[in-house]
Structures are given as structure tokens and as C-alpha cells.
Amino acid sequence: MHDYFCGWYYKCQSERETLAIIPAVHRTGGSTTCSIQLITEASSWSVPFPGSAFREEGGQVAIGENRFGPQGLHLELRAPGLFAAGTLRFGPFTPLHYDIMGPLRYVPFLECRHSVFSMRHTVAGTLRINGVPRVFQSGTGYVEGDRGRSFPKGYVWTQCALPDGAVMLATADIPWGGLHFTGVTAAILWKGRQYRLATYLGAKAVDIQNGAVTIRQGRASLTARLLEPSGQALRAPAGGAMVRTIHEHAACRAFYRFQLGKDTLFSLEVPNASFEYEFPKEASV
DSSP states (O other), X not given: OOOEEEEEEEEEEOSSOEEEEEEEEEEETTEEEEEEXXXXXXXXXXXXXXXXXXXXXXXXXEETTEEEETTEEEEEEEETXXXXXXXXXXXXXXXXXXXXXXXXXXXXXOSEEEEEEEEEEEEEEEEEEXXXXXXXXXEEEEXXXXXXXXXXXXXXXXXXXXXXXXXXXXXXXXXXXXXXXXXXXXXXXETTEEEEEEGGGTOEEEEEETTEEEEEETTEEEEEEEOSOOOEEEEEEETTEEEEEEEEEEEEEEEEEEEETTEEEEEEEXXXXXXXXXXXXXXXX
């Protein structure tokens, strides 16, 4: 069996709280292990598990006593310096109209495949992290996933719930038959409508530098800009193993602008964006 990883990203957000919980299973060198990462506005933890702790059945994922699925999640997470416990309940998911990868999901040799399970849903419940309650009443959630061998060498990923919708944008360095290109994909939910910008629809990254990215597709243009320095350290896959360190903001200041021709649908600075900027500082397109 080849080396691989498979992970799910659950973001839960309210006016005062933001959490991201990342359960994952990974196989390298013939050995299977699991992990659960927890990230808040100010801290992050990575808790390892043996491969035998992982179970998946009927759309539900479990690692030890921790459970994840479309209806919600339950944590009983213990590690040095961490005790997180509680239950969060999810409302109905808002899925995309079709797979975020489009026809690229059929390409067999991609190093990473992305999924978006819900652009927006309600979150309710309480988690206690080291004795401090994190209460969600009419909170907002987002769920995505990744699977493959490795995260891209260079990439930008960001997601945020907006007052009238949500946005997700990703650009990545994609190896392709000995060459490389910058792939892009973005999903925008705005006032009940969905918009898609993607390489397979003709979208291109026209600028990636200094914490900002702009992509264009015909008359559509989307810009995302990180307005804070590096976030919390997280583990990321390389060759199936969780040995790479990346940095993510679970809730940070960021700027988003989405335009269709001469019309600006939104131009917002927000305080609670999630952002990973893993392109070298000197790189630009």
C-alpha cells in the first residue's frame, strides 16, 4: 500500500470564539498512525494516536473517543498540557453544487486532492479546553478535507464566514509531468448564490506576494490579503507522514474583495479569517 494521508478540517466560529479541529489518518513506511490537531486564536496542539484508534463508518469518523460527522463532533482529547471535552451540534450543511476539483478529480497522480463538504452551517454547543468553556450559540461552521501524499510545496489557503455568505480560496504549486504550474480554486457563497473560480474554468493567479493573492476568471476577480504575521504552528503531510510544519491563523484580520466586471459584490476587512500563506516571501506570479 502506498504512503498517503487523509484529513478533515472542521472550523467552528462565533462572535467570540474560533476553533479548528483536524482529525487525520496517515500511512508511511508500512505504518499507520492518526492525529487530531486543535487550533484556537492563540494556541495549537497536535495529539498522536495509533492507527488502530481510527474508524470510519456511515459518514462518521472516530479516533479513539473523539467522533466527527455531518451532525456534529464530540471531543475527549487528552495530552500533556491539553484536556478538551464537549459536543458541538451542526445544522444542515451547505454543499457545493459540484466537486471543488471539477474534472481534475479524475487525474490519478495529483499529490493532494481537496474537498469542500459544507461552505456554511450552524454550530451549537460547548467545548471546554483546559477548563475554559468555549460556547457556541448560533455559531457558523465550515468543513473541508484533503487526501493524497503531500501538501503542495507552495500554497495559499484561506476561508472565512462573511455576513451574507462565505469564501474559500486556494492556490498551489502543482507538479505536472515534470513541469509546474500554479493551480487555483475558489468557492464563494454570497447572498444565496454560489460562484466558482478555478483553473479548469480558465482562472489564473495574477498576483501572489506579500501575503496577498488575486485570481481572475473572465470578468470575475477575487483578492484575499493576510493582514497579520505568522499564525500557529501545525503539522502537515509530506510523503504521507505528518512531518512538515506550516502556520495557520484560525482567526485573523484579512481583506477580501470579489468583483464581477465593474460590480463589486463585496470588499471587506474581517477579524476572523482562517489563513495559511506558504508561498516563499520572494515568490510572485
